[in-house]
Amino acid sequence: xxxxxSSAKAMLAKLNLGSFSGxxxxxxxxxxxxxxxxxxxxxxxxxLEEQNFHNATTSSSIxxxxxxxxxxxxxxxxxxxxxxxxxxxxxxxxEWEIWGNALKDWPEFSKKNSKKVxxxxxxxxxxxxxxxxxxxxxxxxxxxxxKYSELLSQESESEKxxxxxxxxxxxxxxxxxxxxxxxxxxxxxxxxxxxxxxxxYCQGSAFIVGMLLLNMPxxxxxxxxxKLMSRATGYSLREMYKPGMGELPVLLYQLDMLINEHCxxxxxxxxxxxxxxxxFASKWFLTLFCSVFQKDLSxxxxxxxxxxGSKVIFxxxxxxxxxxxxQFLGRDLDGMMSLAQKEGPKFFARDPDLLINKAYAPGIKxxxxxxAKWRKEFESARKKELAEEGEIRWLRAENRNLNxxxxxLEKENNTLAHNLIQRSVKHAxxxxxxxxxxxELKLAKRHAKRxxxxxxxxVLAEDRKDVKxxxxxxxxxxxELVKARLREAEATEHLKEANERQKVLEAxxxxxxxxxxLADALAEARNSKKNESEAIMALRDLQKGLQANLSKDAxxxxxxLEAMVSAAAGARVDLIETKQQINILEASxxxxxxxxxxxxxEIKTLRETNLTLKKDRDRQKDQLLQxxxxxxxxxxxxxxxxLEESLTTTTFPEMSxxxxxxxxxxxxxxxxxxxxxx
Amino acid sequence: xxxxxxxSTPTSIAAQKAYDYLFKLLLxxxxxxxxxxxxxxxxxxxxxxxxxxxxxxxxxxxxxEIDGKRIKLQVWDTAGQERFRTITxxxxxxxxxxxxxxxxxxxKTFENITNWLKNIEEHAAEGVEQLLVANKCDQEDKRxxxxxxxxxxxxxxxxxxxxxxxxxxxxxxxxxxxxxxRVKTKHESKESAQRADGSKSVKILSDPGSPLGKSLxxxx
Numbered sequence: 001x002x003x004x005x006s007s008a009k010a011m012l013a014k015l016n017l018g019s020f021s022g023x024x025x026x027x028x029x030x031x032x033x034x035x036x037x038x039x040x041x042x043x044x045x046x047x048l049e050e051q052n053f054h055n056a057t058t059s060s061s062i063x064x065x066x067x068x069x070x071x072x073x074x075x076x077x078x079x080x081x082x083x084x085x086x087x088x089x090x091x092x093x094x095e096w097e098i099w100g101n102a103l104k105d106w107p108e109f110s111k112k113n114s115k116k117v118x119x120x121x122x123x124x125x126x127x128x129x130x131x132x133x134x135x136x137x138x139x140x141x142x143x144x145x146x147k148y149s150e151l152l153s154q155e156s157e158s159e160k161x162x163x164x165x166x167x168x169x170x171x172x173x174x175x176x177x178x179x180x181x182x183x184x185x186x187x188x189x190x191x192x193x194x195x196x197x198x199x200x201y202c203q204g205s206a207f208i209v210g211m212l213l214l215n216m217p218x219x220x221x222x223x224x225x226x227k228l229m230s231r232a233t234g235y236s237l238r239e240m241y242k243p244g245m246g247e248l249p250v251l252l253y254q255l256d257m258l259i260n261e262h263c264x265x266x267x268x269x270x271x272x273x274x275x276x277x278x279x280f281a282s283k284w285f286l287t288l289f290c291s292v293f294q295k296d297l298s299x300x301x302x303x304x305x306x307x308x309g310s311k312v313i314f315x316x317x318x319x320x321x322x323x324x325x326x327q328f329l330g331r332d333l334d335g336m337m338s339l340a341q342k343e344g345p346k347f348f349a350r351d352p353d354l355l356i357n358k359a360y361a362p363g364i365k366x367x368x369x370x371x372a373k374w375r376k377e378f379e380s381a382r383k384k385e386l387a388e389e390g391e392i393r394w395l396r397a398e399n400r401n402l403n404x405x406x407x408x409l410e411k412e413n414n415t416l417a418h419n420l421i422q423r424s425v426k427h428a429x430x431x432x433x434x435x436x437x438x439x440e441l442k443l444a445k446r447h448a449k450r451x452x453x454x455x456x457x458x459v460l461a462e463d464r465k466d467v468k469x470x471x472x473x474x475x476x477x478x479x480e481l482v483k484a485r486l487r488e489a490e491a492t493e494h495l496k497e498a499n500e501r502q503k504v505l506e507a508x509x510x511x512x513x514x515x516x517x518l519a520d521a522l523a524e525a526r527n528s529k530k531n532e533s534e535a536i537m538a539l540r541d542l543q544k545g546l547q548a549n550l551s552k553d554a555x556x557x558x559x560x561l562e563a564m565v566s567a568a569a570g571a572r573v574d575l576i577e578t579k580q581q582i583n584i585l586e587a588s589x590x591x592x593x594x595x596x597x598x599x600x601x602e603i604k605t606l607r608e609t610n611l612t613l614k615k616d617r618d619r620q621k622d623q624l625l626q627x628x629x630x631x632x633x634x635x636x637x638x639x640x641x642x643l644e645e646s647l648t649t650t651t652f653p654e655m656s657x658x659x660x661x662x663x664x665x666x667x668x669x670x671x672x673x674x675x676x677x678x
Numbered sequence: 679x680x681x682x683x684x685x686s687t688p689t690s691i692a693a694q695k696a697y698d699y700l701f702k703l704l705l706x707x708x709x710x711x712x713x714x715x716x717x718x719x720x721x722x723x724x725x726x727x728x729x730x731x732x733x734x735x736x737x738x739x740x741x742x743e744i745d746g747k748r749i750k751l752q753v754w755d756t757a758g759q760e761r762f763r764t765i766t767x768x769x770x771x772x773x774x775x776x777x778x779x780x781x782x783x784x785x786k787t788f789e790n791i792t793n794w795l796k797n798i799e800e801h802a803a804e805g806v807e808q809l810l811v812a813n814k815c816d817q818e819d820k821r822x823x824x825x826x827x828x829x830x831x832x833x834x835x836x837x838x839x840x841x842x843x844x845x846x847x848x849x850x851x852x853x854x855x856x857x858x859x860r861v862k863t864k865h866e867s868k869e870s871a872q873r874a875d876g877s878k879s880v881k882i883l884s885d886p887g888s889p890l891g892k893s894l895x896x897x898x
Contacts, residue, residue, distance in 0.1 A: 161759065164710040171728035203709065203759045204733045243761040274772075278765055282734025291733060334739045334752075341736075 095120075099129050106136040110307075121307045122360055124300050124352075131216035137306035139233070140223040148222050151191035158193040158201035162186055169206040173295075175214060184218045185210055191222055196229065202241035204286030211290045211298055234309040240285060251285050252277040253378040254371055255314060262318055262364065266325055273333045280340040284317050285310070293345045297352040304356070312359070314366055319358035320344050395529065399509055406502070406536060432566055450585070498539045505531055566675070599643055606643075610636045697741055697750040701861045702772050703854070706794050707779035708787040709758030712813040715844035716779065717755050720854050725845050732757045734765055742858055749858055763797065770801035774865070775857045779811045780828075782841070783820040788827070795835055807860045808837040811853055816843040 098120065102109040110117050125133045135142060156162075166182045166189075175181040188209050193201045208228065212221035229238040239247035256277045260267040270276070283291050288305055290298045304312040321328065324344055328336055348355040358364075508531075613632055705713040714729050714736075721738040737754040754773065756766040770776070778794050780787040791810065798808065810832040812823065825841055832839030840856065842849030 161709060165731045168729060168731040171730065202761060203731050203757055206731075207733075241761075245761050245764045248765065278768065279735055279737075282765060286733050291730060334737075337737065 095123065096126055096129070099126060099133065103129065103133055103136045107139070117307055118360075121304050122356060124356075125303050130299075130303070131220060134212070134216065134224050134302075134306060135220060138224050138227040138235075140220070140227040142220065142223050144223045144226060145219045147195070148191055148219050151194045152187055154194045156190050156193040156197075156200065159190055161203075162189045162193065162201050162206070165201075165203060165206055170210045170214075173210070173214065176210065181213070184213055184221075188213065188218060188222045188225060192225060192229070195226070196238070199229070199238055199241050199243075202245075202286075204283065204291070205237070205241055207287035207290040208237070208302075211288075211295075211302060214295065215299065235305070236309075248282065248285060249278070249382070250375055250378050251310065251313075252281060254374045255281055255317060257370075257374045258314060258318055258366065259321060261370075263322060263325060266321060266328060269329050270336075273336065275333055275336050280337060281317055284313055288313060289316060292341070293355075294349040294352075297345075297348060297355060300352050300356055311366055315359035315364055316355060318364050319355055319361075320348070322363070323355075323358055396509075398529065402533070402536060403506070406539065409540070495539075498535065501535050502539070505535060599646070603640060603643060606636055606640055610640075697748040699747060699862065699865065700750045700752060701774050701858060701865070703751055703753045703775045703777060703857060703861075704769060704773035705753060705755050705777050705779060706766070706797070707758060707811075708781070708784075708790050711758065711779045711781040711784070711787050712844050713758065713779050714755055716777075716811070716813060716842070716850055716853075717753055719844040719847055719850045720753070723847065725847070727845075734762065735769060740854070742855060744855065744859055744862055747862065749862060751854065751858055753854070767797060767801040770798065770806075771803055773802060773806060775807040775809070775861045776802060777809050777811050777853065777857060778837075779813055780823070781814050782812050782823045782828075783814055783817050785822050788823045788831070791831060805864075807857060807864065808835075809853060809857050809860075810835075810837055810839045812839070812841040813844055815841040815848065816846045 102113075102120070121137075134140075163186065166176075166186050169185060170176045173181075176185065185206060189201055189206055192205075192209075193199075205225075209221060209225050212224055216224070227233055228235045229241070230236070231238055236247070240251070256267070259270065259277070288298075289301050292298075293301070301312060301316055320340070324339060324347070327339055327343075331339060610633060613636070705717060707713055709731070714732050715725060715727070717738050718724065718726055718729070721740045732755055735754060735756055737752055739750060739752055741748060741750045743749070754769050756762065756769065776798055778791055778798075780791055782788075795808075798806065810828060812825070812828045815821070815825075828841065829839050838856065838860070840849055840853045842853050844850060
């Protein structure tokens with residue numbers, strides 16, 4: 001029996017003796033000279049059966065029964081071995097008894113024998129007890145068995161990724177070359193991912209589960225893994241695997257600090273070759289060395305992990321580095337990587353105890369206060385870094401927002417300018433309509449004037465004067481337009497300059513992003529932000545100015561020109577129309593005078609006939625036909641009257657007929673207006 | 679390759695070593711696209727389908743000769759799972775060339791290239807050489823991303839493109855050589871520009887920044 005007071009050192013010394021023979025399987029009989037301890041074995045079997053019974057009351061696990069049977073068989077085998085190897089001691093059986101006792105009520109035992117626990121676990125768990133011990137040590141809740149099958153019926157987002165990794169987890173291990181083995185691994189990973197969707201599946205964790213599965217049934221492995229992940233325990237693998245993996249950098253930093261503390265020379269050498277803890281130790285923490293060492297050693301480390309938590313990872317890591325210190329110091333980056341990943345693990349595979357003993361030798365000290373201090377140190381540095389990053393990100397976002405604002409302002413400016421142009425065009429069109437209406441009025445007045453006796457020449461002269469005025473006006477307006485265009489060009493130049501400045505600022509911003517000197521970067525960011533806001537102000541001013549300019553000069557002159565051109569065109573068309581009207585009027589006047597001439601000729605002939613008839617009447621004064629000739633005279637007189645009347649009536653209808661000629665002109669000017677609008 | 683170590687100046691290290699340049703390359707891309715297999719094919723010229731998943735970060739060394747210069751390529755291999763970016767992005771800054779790998783039989787890995795490019799933009803040095811690498815091109819029956827699609831994406835982002843297969847070895851050497859040549863050209867033009875500046879020409883072979891960046895260890 002071990003004394004509860006025996007120190008770790010003493011235990012280690014004893015362990016070394018025990019492992020001297022080579023492969024130290026705790027289940028192997030190594031007792032020295034004592035008689036066959038069959039009583040011990042019987043007692044142990046009894047205890048195991050008791051334990052089994054105890055377990056069966058909480059869960060109906062057939063596995064437990066299987067384990068007990070397995071243990072019975074093993075003990076039988078040991079008996080046979082014992083006959084072959086006469087030199088034995090009671091240590092193994094003592095160990096078994098201690099473990100048997102301890103596992104009956106582990107929480108109670110570990111509380112009462114806190115100093116005993118570590119030396120016990122450093123020796124490694126007896127193989128057959130391991131599955132039971134891992135459940136007890138971790139405090140896994142085997143009632144989760146039921147939940148496990150439920151979880152398996154559900155789906156997880158991570159399934160595809162898990163599937164992709166299963167064949168890449170322990171590919172050399174016989175169990176995982178087989179479909180049933182890989183299926184078990186898949187099931188446990190998937191069940192956990194379903195149960196804890198926040199963490200889901202993280203690469204690396206499958207190695208730990210794989211190692212559990214090499215030692216225990218699927219359902220138990222699941223329960224133990226859940227416990228290892230749980231935050232409530234000291235293991236808290238969950239924090240390391242969570243998206244963001246925030247815990248891992250803390251652990252890597254603590255390891256870096258420990259290396260520096262234990263061997264500054266090595267630390268300096270690593271730093272000089274950029275051989276950082278994240279390069280070589282990420283998988284130490286993420287797989288608890290399961291992906292690094294041979295199976296035997298990995299299992300031993302896991303044993304200790306169940307009691308010690310992540311402390312064992314630091315210790316084993318330091319032991320590896322310090323043992324191979326001289327080799328590390330003589331190598332460059334590639335050499336060190338290969339030493340840490342291949343040659344080192346191979347070196348320790350010969351004897352798992354060697355590394356475990358080194359890890360818990362007095363040379364390696366892990367002070368809880370220092371670890372806490374480093375954690376705090378790292379976390380505050382990260383917080384600061386995050387805040388700075390956050391500020392840069394904020395500045396970047398702000399920059400983007402400002403750029404967007406500039407764009408939207410430019411758009412707004414464009415629409416405003418467009419609206420302004422449209423309004424001006426509308427005004428111009430209205431003005432044009434007014435002018436046209438005025439012209440029509442003038443024309444109508446002129447018609448009236450002419451009808452009341454004005455000569456065509458006068459009208460024509462007046463029209464010409466009108467056209468001359470319009471041409472002069474157009475020339476003047478064109479000059480004004482040229483000036484306005486110049487002003488507009490200047491404004492565009494200003495805008496271009498502003499844009500260039502903005503571009504330069506943007507380029508500066510981009511550079512800034514790349515800058516490693518955070519302080520400088522921040523300062524520059526602030527500066528450029530200021531510059532940018534200035535530029536924006538300037539741009540806004542320019543936009544305002546431009547808007548004003550555009551409204552006052554460019555736009556108005558453009559639309560005025562349009563209006564003038566269309567007015568001039570209208571005036572020209574009017575002139576042509578007036579000329580045509582004059583022609584028509586002249587023609588109709590000619591026709592009227594011709595008709596008048598004709599009618600006057602008829603009157604003349606009628607008067608002549610009347611005269612001859614009068615002469616005839618005179619000649620036949622005395623004749624009986626006097627009455628008749630008189631009647632004829634009266635008739636012809638009536639005809640004259642009628643003709644004269646017709647003369648007056650024919651002139652009026654002809655003249656009034658001219659008026660509708662102006663109406664098509666109005667319609668045409670409407671068309672012109674529309675043309676101008678288009 | 680255990681060369682004389684110690685902290686001498688970069689020039690003297692270069693003089694002692696059996697290479698003219700040391701270039702750091704980085705392999706990124708979704709989990710399972712075959713980054714490790716590509717690297718293994720390049721470094722060992724064989725194919726091993728039973729690799730374990732890359733946990734965190736790893737690297738391999740291969741020395742090549744281009745235009746009479748011996749170039750030591752230090753190729754960093756990364757874990758593809760998204761959450762590992764916390765660790766892997768620290769290695770972007772020191773990289774002179776980045777190979778973005780996708781799997782022609784998986785649409786998702788191709789679509790994610792855009793995200794990986796974003797990561798480069800955020801974390802890598804400006805002007806870092808980039809090469810889009812389509813892996814598993816031997817699996818024609820399972821292919822879902824055509825060569826044209828890959829080419830188009832590369833052109834769209836202004837980067838080089840190559841299809842290869844780690845399994846058959848097709849184009850793998852070509853991919854790494856092409857990247858090495860590009861980095862070499864850029865490095866030499868930078869070097870000659872420095873010489874033209876009249877400044878003392880020092881062969882600084884690797885990026886002085888720690889692969890870990892500021893986030894770990896090296897600050898105290």
